[in-house]
Amino acid sequence: MILILVPNTRPDSAEYKQLMAHLAKFLGISTRIHTEAGVEQTLTEIYLIGNKQSVVR
Numbered sequence: 001m002i003l004i005l006v007p008n009t010r011p012d013s014a015e016y017k018q019l020m021a022h023l024a025k026f027l028g029i030s031t032r033i034h035t036e037a038g039v040e041q042t043l044t045e046i047y048l049i050g051n052k053q054s055v056v057r
Contacts, residue, residue: 001048001055007041019046026054 009016023031023046032047048055 001052003046005044
């Protein structure tokens, strides 16, 4: 599963930290962060690796 965040989301923002803390609660799920910096905006993708059944319920 891939979560695509709002453009220009900063890793030091409260929303980002809250999301990462929430994702850390799911057992059997790890995250991989990918950031793509363009000329006008930066996009952040969070890949959820593992058994995603606990996430989609």
